Amino acid sequence: MEYNIEKIRNIGISAHIDSGKTTLTERFLFYTNRIHAIHEVKGKDGVGATMDSMELEKERGITIASAATFCEWNDYQINLIDTPGHVDFTIEVERSLRVLDGAILILCSVGGVQSQSMTVDRQMRRYKIPCIAFINKCDRSGANPDRVIQQLKEKLGHNAVALQIPIGMEADFKGVVDLVSMQAIYFDGENGEILRYEEIPADLLDKAESMREELIDEASLFSDELTEAVLEDSEITTEILIGAVRAGTLERKITPVFLGSAYKNKALQPLLDAVVDFLPSPKDIENEALDMDAEEAPVTLSHNLSDPIVALAFKLEDGMYGQLTYIRVYQGTVSKGDTVKNIRTGKTIKVGRLVRMHANQMEEISSIKAGVIGALFGIDCASGDTFVSKHLDLSMTSMFVPEPVISLALLADDNKSLVNMSKALNRFTKEDPTFRTFVDEETNETIIQGMGELHLDVYVERMRREYAVNVTTGQPGVAYRETITRRSEFNYTHKKQTGGAGQFGRVAGFMEPVTDEEFIFENKITGGSIPTQFISSCEKGFLSCLKKGPYLEFPVSGIRIVINDGASHSVDSSEMAFQSAARGAFREGYSRAAPVIHEPIMKVVVETPNEFNGAVMALLNQRRGMIVGSQEDGVMSTIETQAPLAEMFGFSTVLRSATQGKAQFTMEFFSYKQVPKSVAEEIQKKLKNS
Secondary structure, three states: OOOOHHHEEEEEEEEOOOOOHHHHHHHHHHHOOOOOOOOOOOOOOOOOOOOOOOHHHHHHOOOOOOEEEEEEEOOEEEEEEEOOOOHHHHHHHHHHHHHOOEEEEEEEOOOEOOHHHHHHHHHHHHOOOOEEEEEEOOOOOOOOHHHHHHHHHHHHOOOEEEOEEEEOOHHHOOEEEEOOOOEEEEEEOOOOOEEEEEOOOHHHHHHHHHHHHHHHHHHHHHOHHHHHHHHOOOOOOHHHHHHHHHHHHHOOOOEEEEEOEOOOOEOOHHHHHHHHHHOOOHHHOOOEEEEOOOOOEEEEOOOOOOOOOEEEEEEEEEEOOEEEEEEEEEEOEEEOOOEEEEOOOOOEEEOOOEEEEEOOEEEEEOEEEOOOEEEEEOOOOOOOOEEEEOOOOEEOOOOOOOOOOEEEEEEEOOHHHHHHHHHHHHHHHHHOOOOEEEEOOOOOOEEEEEOOHHHHHHHHHHHHHHHOOOEEEEEEEEOOEEEEOOOEEEEEEEEEOOOOOOEEEEEEEEEEEOOOOOEEEEEOOOOOOOOHHHHHHHHHHHHHHHOOOOOOOOOEOOEEEEEEEEEOOOOOOOHHHHHHHHHHHHHHHHHHOOEEEEEEEEEEEEEEEHHHHHHHHHHHHHOOOEEEEEEEEOOEEEEEEEEEHHHOOOHHHHHHHHOOOOOEEEEEEEEEEEOOHHHHHHHHHHHHHO
16 A cells, blocks of 8 residues: 555554453454454454454453554555553553554443543543544443433543434444434444445434534534535535544544444444544644753654654564564654664664564564554664664653552572573563562562552463463562651761771751652752762762661652751761761651651542442442542442552452452552551561561
8 A cells, every 4th residue: 555644544442441442443453354254352252352362361351462453444544553441551551642643432331431431531631642432332231322422521521522323222223323424324234344324214313413513513613614604504515524523633622422332343434434534644743852962852753754763662572583662653764774773772773674563463564654653673672762863862752651559579489480480571571661570689589560460460470371480479569658747857977987097977957758759859068068079979878768768668758858067077088988977867867757658549440230339338448448439320330439559459359259240440549648557557567577
C-alpha cells in the first residue's frame, strides 16, 4: 500500500477490564481480512484471540502485554494497539497512549462508566488524545446506552454526542440507525459481514430526527459551513457533518458515541468507518520534542520524510530472535542500514532488520516512515529512549512511570534456577519500568516490586514457564515509608582522633516535614563556618540516611533539611568527616522530629449484586477500609473504598467466596497515609521478631 500520512491512523483501544477490547480487536482483524476466522477470548475451540498470544493470557482470558498490529480499511492503514484492562498493567496502557494519535474508549452498556474507565480516561487526557466512544454489549440483558451516554457526560465530563441509535435492545438488538446518513443498518451473515441498508423503522423516525438535530447543534460550533447551511436551511451533506464532528473530536470538545455488540458481530464496520472519519492522522497532531542544546526548549516536529529522524522506543520485548524494540517514527524515515543516535546514552546504532508486527507474527519491511509504528531488531536500549539522526540533540518527553507499591521475596530452589532467575529478571525489568528488582543486603533475598498482586504473580508464573525457574516466594510486602511530623533542630559534632590526622566537623540546623517533595536540602551557612567545599559532603551524608530511616528502617521521604551553622578544623576537616557529621546530625534531629510510618492506600472499587452489598461493606470495614461512596444501579451496586494495601492481600478469594463469585473489584494506588499507632506497633514487633 502506498504511503500517505493522511491515510494513517495510530489508534488504541482502552477500557475497563472485561469490556470486550480483545473481542473487538479480533473482529476488526476479521473484517479487514487480516485473519480468516474469529476466535474468542477463552473460546471453546481453545485457540484464543489472535492478540492474546501469550499462553498465560489465553489461560486467564486477560491481556497482559499490549500487542500491536495493523490492518487496512477503505485504503486507510490502521495501526492498532490492544492494551490490558487490568490496572496492575497500567504501564502498558501508558506506553501505548504515548505513541497513539487517537483512541476508542469502550464502555459496557450494562456496567456503564466503571472505575477503570475513569483511569484510562485520565490517562488519555494526560496525553491529550482525541477519542471516540463505543458502547459495547448492547445485546446483554440490562443494556441501556442512553444511561451510559449520560454517565460519559456526568462522570467523565465528555461532551458525548450519539451518532447512532439502537434498533431493538438486549436480546432483540438488530442493528443501528446512522444519524449522519439517516439510514438503518443491519448486519447479516454468519459473522455480521454483510451490511443491509434500509429505511429507518417508523417507530424510531421521530427519535432519530430529534437526535440528529442535537448532533447538528453540537457540531455546528466547529464548522462555519455547517452553521451557514443550518441558517440558510439548505441541505446538510454527509461530508459537511462528518467534517464538523471531526473538527470537534480533534479538539477533544466532542466525543462521538457509537454502539453495538462485538461478541454478536453487530455494528463494528461503522465503528471502523468512524476511526477513519473522526480520529486524527499523524499530520493532525502536533508533536513536540525537547532541544537538549537549548535548555529543553520545545521544538515542533515536521512529519516530513526527508527531515532528520526523530523516533521513540516505547516498548521492548525479548523474544526468540533477540530483543525487539517497538518504535514510533515522528519525523524522517528510519531505513535499514541507517545510523541513528540514542539520546540517553549518546551511542550511535546501525539499524538492522525492520519489521511490522501482527500480534506475535512479523513481516519484514525496508523502512519505517514518519507517523508509522514498527519494530527494530537487535538494538540495545531502554523503554522510553529517543533515536535521532546523528547531528540532532532532541529528546521526546519522558513517559509517566508510577512507583511500585508491593514487593515479594524470591528464593531460587537450586543453582540452575538462580542463574535462570537472574536472566528472567534482567529481561522483565528492561521490558517493564514498573517492575523492579534488587537484592536485600541483609537477608540476601531477591526482592521483586510491582503494581499489585496479579502483576507479581504473572511475572513469577512467567519465570516458571519461560525460564524453568523453581522458586519459593515469601509473603508479599508493602512499600512502607517513614517521615517526620514536626520540626526539630540538630547540632552535632563529629570528632575522632586515632593518631595522625583526625576527623572533625560540626553541622547544625533543623529539619521539618514537607508534603510535595521527597527531599529538600538548603544551605543557609553564612560567614564560612562550614567551608563551601564541604557543603556537598553534608548533603551526601543526609541523603545516605534516607534509604533506611532510623525509626524502622523504611525509606524516608517528605523532609526538608536546612543547615545554618557549623565548624571546621584547618587540618582535621575532610569530606569524610562532614559526611559522618551530617549522618550524626540526621540521627539526632530525626529522633526528636516524631517520626511516623506511612503506608500505601489503595482505591478499591467493588461491583456487586445488591444482595451482597452489606457483606461486601463488612469485608471492607474489617480491612480498615474507609467507604467513600456507594451507589445502586439497577441490580448492581458500586462501592468505592480507600483501604490500606497491607490489608488487601488475598481479598479476591475472600470476595469470591462471600458473593458466590458474582462480585468483582479493581484496585489502584491512591496515596500514602499515616499508619494508625496500633498497627505501627505491630509492624515494629514483627520487624523485631524477623
